[in-house]
Amino acid sequence: MWISDSKTINSVIGLSAGEPAGIGPDLCAGLAHHDYPAHLVIAADRSVILARAALLGLPISFGEYSPHASHKPEPGRASIWHHPVAAAVVAGQLNVANSAYVLNCLNSVTDACATGVMSALVTAPLQKSIIEESGIPFTGHTEYLAQRLHVPRVVMMLVGGGLRVALATTHLPLRAVPDAITIDGLGEILDILHHALRNQFNCPHPRILVAGLNPHAGESGHLGFEEIEVIIPALNAARARGINAVGPLPADTLFVPERLLEADCVLAMYHDQGLPVLKMHSFGEGVNVTLGLPIIRTSVDHGTALDRAGTGHLERGSLNAAIALALNMSASTGSSSNGALATQLAATPSPVTGSTSF
Numbered sequence: 001m002w003i004s005d006s007k008t009i010n011s012v013i014g015l016s017a018g019e020p021a022g023i024g025p026d027l028c029a030g031l032a033h034h035d036y037p038a039h040l041v042i043a044a045d046r047s048v049i050l051a052r053a054a055l056l057g058l059p060i061s062f063g064e065y066s067p068h069a070s071h072k073p074e075p076g077r078a079s080i081w082h083h084p085v086a087a088a089v090v091a092g093q094l095n096v097a098n099s100a101y102v103l104n105c106l107n108s109v110t111d112a113c114a115t116g117v118m119s120a121l122v123t124a125p126l127q128k129s130i131i132e133e134s135g136i137p138f139t140g141h142t143e144y145l146a147q148r149l150h151v152p153r154v155v156m157m158l159v160g161g162g163l164r165v166a167l168a169t170t171h172l173p174l175r176a177v178p179d180a181i182t183i184d185g186l187g188e189i190l191d192i193l194h195h196a197l198r199n200q201f202n203c204p205h206p207r208i209l210v211a212g213l214n215p216h217a218g219e220s221g222h223l224g225f226e227e228i229e230v231i232i233p234a235l236n237a238a239r240a241r242g243i244n245a246v247g248p249l250p251a252d253t254l255f256v257p258e259r260l261l262e263a264d265c266v267l268a269m270y271h272d273q274g275l276p277v278l279k280m281h282s283f284g285e286g287v288n289v290t291l292g293l294p295i296i297r298t299s300v301d302h303g304t305a306l307d308r309a310g311t312g313h314l315e316r317g318s319l320n321a322a323i324a325l326a327l328n329m330s331a332s333t334g335s336s337s338n339g340a341l342a343t344q345l346a347a348t349p350s351p352v353t354g355s356t357s358f
Contacts, residue, residue: 011119013326014081014109017044018124020089020098022304025052026312027124027319031078032060038327040078041065041118043105045085055091055310067108067117081108091310094127099134102126106141110148113295120296120326121145124319125304140171142290145297153188154292155196157265158275158301159325160282163255164201164265165274166193166291177270178213178226186234192292193265194243200296200329203264209254210235210247213269217248231269285317287325296329298322 013036018024028042029052042049042062053060063079083105087097106126112118123141131138138144146154157166168189169180190208197206211217212231214224221228231248238245245267249259254266255277268274279286279301286301300318308314 011038011327011330012112012117013038013040013120013122013323013330014112014118015040015042015122015323016102016106016109016124017042017049018105019094019102019127019130019304020045020048020085021092021094021309022125022127022306023309023314024124024126024304025049025089025091026056026309026314027300027316029053029056029058029060030316031319032058032062034078035076036078036323036327037076038119038330039076040323041081041109042078043081043083043109045089045101046080046082048085048089049080051089052091052310056312067112083108092306094130094306096130096134099131099136102131103136103138103144106144107148110145110295113297114149119330120298122319122322122326123297123299125300125302127304127306141288141297141299142170145290145293149293149295151293153185153192154290155189155192157193157196157289157291158278158282158286159289160278160286160301160321161280163260163278163281164197165278166265166267167271167274168267168269170271172270174270174272181213181226181230181269183230183234183237186231187237189267190234190238190243190245191241193267194238196291197264200291200332201264202332205244206264207244207246207262208265208267209249209259209263210245210267211251211254211269211273212248215250215252217250284315285321287318287322289325289329296326296333298326298329 017028025048028044028049063077065079065081085098085101087095109121113121128138128140142156155166156170157164169177172180194206197203213226216223218224218227227248235245251273266274288299288301290297300322302318
């Protein structure tokens with residue numbers, strides 16, 4: 001699964017461990033003995049990972065990572081970047097007191113990637129509801145990272161089962177979707193998607209299939225006007241910029257094999273329009289990717305699975321695939337420090353601790 005490219009040797013991949021009461025610590029404990037072509041750094045409470053490993057009967061050994069160490073970590077093993085939890089962790093039992101800890105881990109790896117210390121961010125699942133209950137506004141990883149990295153537009157894409165499916169809108173109520181789809185917005189999404197497919201996924205001439213919003217892609221206005229008034233003008237403008245965007249296509253026939261044969265990606269208009277098909281083909285091994293950030297970010301395609309935490313009943317395929325994809329994207333993109341962003345981050349208070357956690 002792991003690649004061996006000269007650009008990823010000696011690179012550092014950061015992993016935020018997610019919700020400590022969920023399966024994140026279980027997944028992290030299972031990474032101790034993998035042989036990576038890069039150094040894997042897990043931002044987590046060391047005692048939580050070790051306790052979960054003991055509960056699962058896993059003999060593990062992790063190195064220790066410090067962002068202030070003078071030596072560069074060697075590839076081939078995993079280390080823990082210790083971040084202390086605020087309250088004791090019990091597998092399967094959420095505790096609002098640890099919400100800030102979850103985001104501190106995420107912030108540390110995000111900032112390390114943004115300043116060139118790490119090559120990519122991989123995220124284990126977190127629990128949105130418990131973060132909201134703590135009083136910290138939080139919609140999801142995708143939106144949070146865009147805000148922290150000062151990016152006005154990002155694109156969520158899932159990869160797996162031989163498919164790539166990107167979304168024009170993400171975590172919105174269905175009644176809010178039509179108003180969120182605009183000509184300019186779709187144009188920006190297509191630009192981001194086209195650029196990522198070329199530069200991070202090795203597609204020299206990307207072909208993007210674009211779904212309509214309404215049944216039968218609006219059926220010439222008989223079933224809605226969004227295709228005529230918004231989607232078609234956006235696609236025409238994108239084609240004028242050299243983007244091979246095909247559509248709008250009826251979503252119910254878009255995923256037939258004949259249409260997908262020469263496509264590099266599908267752009268769906270909303271979350272549940274495109275993701276059920278991809279997850280049917282890849283669940284357990286799919287990867288969530290955030291495009292348009294100044295860093296590489298991949299994630300598992302599943303939630304915290306609180307009922308499975310500490311039981312040993314879990315699948316590691318999605319996390320392994322997320323790490324592998326992060327390595328491949330790093331190899332395609334290369335890793336370099338972003339000095340302007342580093343300066344901006346240093347001046348940006350953390351929404352959790354009051355200062356940048358780095």
